[in-house]
Amino acid sequence: MMKPNRLYPGDTIGVIAPAGPPNLKNLQRAIPVMEKMGLHVKLGSNIDKVHGYLAGTDEERLSDLHDMFANPAIKAIICARGGYGTPRIAADIDYDLIQCNPKIFWGYSDITYIHTAIHHAAGLVTFHGPMLASDVGKDTFDDLSLRQFGQLFQPTTLIYSQLASKLEVIRDGYATGPIVGGNLSLIASGIGTPFEINTKGRLLLIEDVGEEPYTIDGMLNQLKLAGKLADAAGILVGDFSHAEPTGDKSSLTLEQVFDHYFSKLSIPVMAGFKIGHCQPHFAIPFGTNATISTYDKLVKIDPGVE
Template structure:
C-alpha cells in the first residue's frame, strides 16, 4: 500500500512547477488568489517555471531539478503542477525516487502528469493526486465550484464518494469490486508499456480519461493495453471524461461502442460518466488508495489520500 502524505493546513508552503509543457503565464497568475487567499497557502514557484524549450517548459534536466528541489525542501508541503501538455516521460528517469520516498508530500496534477503519478507511486511508494491545475483550470474564467472544492480533500482527510448526486453515471458491466485506484490519462498509460514505469494493473481499479482523441485512437490505446495483458488483470474500470474527440471520418465507431467493447471483454464491474479529467467540473481523486466501485448504488468510494485527522478548510 502506498504511503499517504500529511494533510495540509492554512499557512503551509506550496511548490508550483511545470514538469511538462510551458504554462499560460496569464492564467497562472490568475490562479494565484485562489491558492493564497481561499486555501491560505504560501506559493513558491520553481526556478524554471517560466522557461520554454520548444513545447517543453525548459530542458529535461531543468524540469527534473524543479521536481527534486520541491521534494527536498522541508518547508514545502504540497507540489502543484501548473499544467500538463507533454514532457514528463522524457524526464521521469532523471528523478531520484529514493529521495522522494524519504520526503513524502502531496503531488498534484493530471493529463501528462499521469506518467509521474505512475512512476512516483510505483518507484517511491507515494499516494499522488489526479486533480485540476493552476494554468489549465483554476486560472480560467468561470471555474465550476466543484472543481475548486476538490482541493478540500487535502485539508480534511475525508473519504471521497462519487455518486449520481454529482451527475448521471452509466453502468457498462454490473458488479462490485475493490482495489487500489490507479491510472489517469489513457495515452500516457499506454506510453508506459515496455518501460521501467509501466503501469501495474494487477488487482487494481483502473481509471482512464483523455482529450482530443477520436474513437479510433481510444480503440488503439485500449487494444494495446488488452494485448499487453493489462486490462485482463484489473478488478474494475472507472471511465472518466473523454472530451473533444469527434471522429475525423464518417465511417466510424462511436466512443460509446469502443468503451462498451472493451468493458465487455474485461468482464469486470465498469461505469462511465465520471467528471474526472479534462472537464469542468473536475472531481479530483487520490491515486494509490483503496477504491470501491459498486454498480448497484452507482458509487465510487475512495479512501482519503492524506494522513492524520481533519484540519479546518
C-alpha cells in the first residue's frame, strides 16, 4: 500500500461532498479550524449542489473528486460529510488518476465505500476520521477529535488503549495485519460487487449509527456467510450509537448479537473503540499494519503518511 505524503503548514486541502449535501453553515464554521492548523482550504466547485438526498448529481460529485486528485496544489482531500451516494460513483472513479496522484483522503460513514474501492484499485492508504460539516463545524466537536488531524503532519504510530475508552474483550488473542473496514452498512452493501472488502489476514474495524440490533444481526450474518469474519485476523468493534430497539417489540441486545457472531471465532475481538459516529472520534489510517492484543487491551497502528 502506498502512503500519501504528509501535510505541511501552508498546504492547501480540498473539501468535497461525494455523498450527501453538507450543512453549509457548519462547513463554513469548520474552515477557520483548518486554517488555525496552518492550512488553506479550497472547496469543491459543486460543494453547494443538492440533488435530492445527494450533494449534486453523480457527475458533479465525481467531478469534484477527480479535480481534487488531479490538482497538484491540493495536498489532502477532506470530505464534508457522509450520508448516501458513494456506491453510485465508485465504478466511475478514475483509479489510475488516484494512483498517479496519491494524496491524503479522509472521511468516514458513507465514505467507507470509497476507502475500500481505493484500496482495491489504487493501493493507497486512506483515513477514517471526522469530517468538516458533520463533525468539525459543530459545537459538540471536542479537542481530542481535533487532535486526530495531527497524524497528517507527522508520521505517527497510534496507540489505542483504555486511556481512550473502556475496551471489552469478546475473544482473546493477538494478531497483526493491515487494518481495513469502516461503516458496517457500507461494508455489507459491497458484498458481491467489484468493491467487496478483503478481510483475509486483516484487522477489520466495524461501526455504525442508527441501526437496531436485528439489522446489525443481518449485516453481520451476511459478512459471516461471505467468509469475511472467519478470514479476518482480528476484529475491532467501534461505536454503534443509537442502536437501541424501537417501540415495544422484543429484541436481542447489541451485546448478545456481537457475542453470537464473534465469541466462537478463533481470532481476537475487542469492542468499545470510540471510532465512528461519536465524540470523541479517534481517527485511524486504513491500509497500514496494525496489531491488536486483547491481553494488553490495546491496538497499535503504523503511521499513515510518509
